[in-house]
Amino acid sequence: MKLILPLLAASSAGCAWLYRSHQQRLQHAEYLRGLSQPQQYRGLPIVIVVDVGSSSIRASCFALVSEAQWALIGGSLQQQHVSSIDVYGEADGAKIAASVEVILDQTMEFLRVTDLTQKIVGVGFSTFAMNVLGINANGSVVTPVYTYAGRRKATAEWAKEIQDRLSARGELDEAHNRTGTVIHPAYAPATFLRLHKEEPELVERVTKWQSISGYLIGKWTTAGQQDGCLPISFSEASWMGLLDFRRSQWDSKLLELIGMDSNKMPPVADSSVPFSGLNAKFARRWPELEIVPFFLGVSDGAAANIGSKCLDASRIAVTIGTSAALRVVLSEDAMKNAKVPKGLWCYRIGRDHVLLGGALSDGGSVFKFFRESLRLSDEGEPCSYVCNCVEIVVKLFTICSLVQI
Template identity: 35%
Template sequence: MADISLDQAVAPLVITLDIGSSSARALLYDGRGRRVASVGTQEPYELTSTRDGASEDDPEAAMDRVCRCLDALLGQITPSGRPIGAVAISSMASTFLALDGEGRPLTPVISYADTRNAQDAAALRERLDERVIHERSGCLLRTSYWPARLAWLRRTRPDIWRRARGWTSLGEYLELRLFGRRRVSHSVASWGGLLNRHSLEWDAGLLDDLGISADQLAPLADVGERLEGLAQPFAARWPALAGVPWLPAIGDGAAANLGSGCVDAGRIALTVGTTGALRIVVPEVPAIPAGLWAYRVDRRAALLGGATSEGGNLYAWLHGSLRLDEESDAAMGVLPPDGHGLTMLPFIAGERSPGWAGDAKASIHGITLDTTPQEILRAAMESVAYRFGLIAEGLAGAGGEARQIIASGGALLRSPV
């Protein structure tokens, strides 16, 4: 669908906030789903990573980033006098932070890529039947999800565990700051691993096992439920949004499928941003293939797929480490497939689908004195493609008879190779 100018936009206008793992963006769409090309802003950033597996962001920095994006976008719209009909949000999933009794953060925002809880994930798998939990929640007992995150925090930060009165995702925390209350969509909740995918309620058995209660989690909301009435000082900062309905954040993967038109099993969405994923939308998932996950789009539709921990991040890391440029990309693009003699495991941030070895590390085998940086980059991109191939096999086995693959994502679109 072609982008349009603000003069061509048809009401209602919708502001979208996209809180990703490498940038925050504010864009504007019209009532027909067309992007207003002249309006929008983006602020890049980097998650803080450490050698022990941390992947974090500062909650206040994340909040300020979103606010600055909204400031800039509203400044672009205000001269036109066009009213805003709604604000919609997608956020990277899953994110996690602990809150005290006043709703203040006790931890950084911990991202899906944090692997410091690998020991706790392994301990949960020894104590619980992972196949049962996978079937019930749609998620595995692995480092990306909340069960292992909570177990890690309880083991390593007992002081924070005792003080914590709430557990939240980044999208919920944003609402808490803006409105003084929070809720969580079934979409975002399903990414945490604590939602029962059959009842669409918090899984009481799992919460009890982890030592938390449902009242420490946000109330569940469907994707169309409105929240209005910005608290101060935000109502004064953005008077154009003071009475505008905000919709609960959904997972970035669900948003990518919807935006790509991949809304049934006939189309697979392939996304390559910082990380990568393959996903299909289906009414229900009777049995989840090994190594894949089943999240929610909303109450009515499930999202079946698998995600990798590498994609554009691996590409960018190699570009920086090997000091590559656009000419290097072009040279890499004409190399014959598998002509480099290299075997690469691309796990610079651990492995997610389908093997879920959260503490896996990247490796390159076969380097000789003749190996070029372009060949290493080529081997890296081929290794990512092989990971997608494994996920695609799992989707096909689950009845995903896709007629078409729709590819999107910032890393993919920025590089023809």
Template identity: 30%
Template sequence: MGQQFKVDLSNAVDPLVLAIDVGSTATRGCLYDATGTPVGTRHKVPHYFTNRADGTVVIDGNQVVDEIAEVLTSLAVSGLAGRIKAVALDTFASSLVAVDADGRALTPAITYADSRCGSYVDVLRERVDEHETHQRTGTRLHASYLPARLVWLKSEQPAVFERAATFLSLGEFVLQRLLGTTAAGVSTAAWTGLLDRHTGDWDEPMLAASGIDRGQLSPVVEATAPLYPQTATIASRWPALEGVPWFPPVSDGYAANLGSGATDDRLMVATMATSGALRVLVEGAPSPCRTGCGPTASVPTSRCSAVRSTTSAG
């Protein structure tokens, strides 16, 4: 990490990375130089979740796309062409957007805090063995994860469920809108409750229990796997980002560990924000997964790809 809180653009060490964080209260963006030091000023667009008495907690995914566009316009100025070499994105964990075949959102982004699917956790318990599922996926059956939410959506909004071609996290939806392509970083996939933490691929038993197939989900990729725009949108609106790789969306917890310098199991990071968590990056998938753990993901070929956490989601 850099020794200064920030550095002027004229003194920044190339290459630069444009990093974007979509949190519970705002979308934020900042440039970082090769030393990890923030460059210049940040840009922040406040937002709020829509909360209702029935347990609804959502945000409009298209609104977030517009917020990120505002961040890009502020930070990716034309004079930085050739200096920005990557764009990275993290979002709050565990979200769901149902998307039709034309890429249009059929639902707002349903957040981790939305509790409308709570009663459908018991439906899942009738379909799968919770202990075995926990050991494979690293997640308990809980309203914060996608299986119960998908079962709820199919039961309560069948027309929407049938029209959905894909089910994406908010970060994946943003990339699909801006780049014309998308993928799920491992940590984002881990927060779905649909990932086999031992293989780093979608868990077939949970897909079946949730009523979807793998073709309705993005491919799971390493956080370091670059994505390139498949449309002219980026180059035409932000020339400084033409040809620049983007990286798959990751969860904010994973980003918090990396940003704090906790890149292995020697350091634990405490996050105190909308929810609280303790996280440590470990090599491989812990076995067995203890009761009370949050999402755990593992890709055998990835160093420190697993995130173990204790969260309000259980």
């Protein structure tokens, strides 16, 4: 209950901010329309960002217009609506790769037509979390992509088995404190244990486990030709629920508990580490990207904070959709000796930073909640007033939370 109330408050505060900023966005529209002319970005550094979501795959281009300001290049968005995740909560890695490659084809065509290919300085990824797939020694996918949306009944049963084993040892809370995550079907431990118990032949075919972004970069570049495996980023690894986020290492106790061979886990690296050098096949397809660096994926939850400029403890990010989440970026030192609060999670998202937060389902119904609870009319002003009040509450909650940390 302690978590639910502030998250509801935070959800309302986010809605209030959106409502109040509407006029500012309208006033800013003329400026944005000016930025949307692609030709003005010729000669500026440009990055391509690919977002692999559960319902769509898209890419956009950004230009560096000042020392620390990137502007979205109007018209650069390329998008393909796909149902990546099936009824089992799993995805087809080969189909995802094919869709991403088509999106990059379209993106490169846009950049060629607008004469913006001269200074492409990087290609980055954001991905839904969690995601993990198995590859063989040749770098080919041999398993489905296992995701946060896993819906197999057996996975939930194996999650309960892990909980029971840890509880019997008195280690359940400590596992949460080490990894920053709970034992749940949405994370990898339960999936891996199910695979070892029910599909051992499939596990045997796996040389390395990879993230989607690592698999794609390994498929396209010479970096993946040595052993077919690239590192996994801190955020993608942490969202698997198997990373000791303080030590930035795979959690050996959990790996042992689920029977996972640590040699099959990829090395962990910061998403700022570049991988360049397209292999011959893809150099022919995207010659302008032949020596451009590619970067490992950033998990969507971390990207939400980055995109909203909530990059330190002075700002909390509230995202509202089917679910609501409240997240704050902290220095790693802030959690060095502090325990992860019960009911919250904590992910490593970079060399020096972690992401602390909590989530609540059905966040999008916050207005309905206040209208029905307080018997408000459908007119905007009363709801706006309530949200203004709630924003004060969430600010107080934020201050108290950070003081406790």
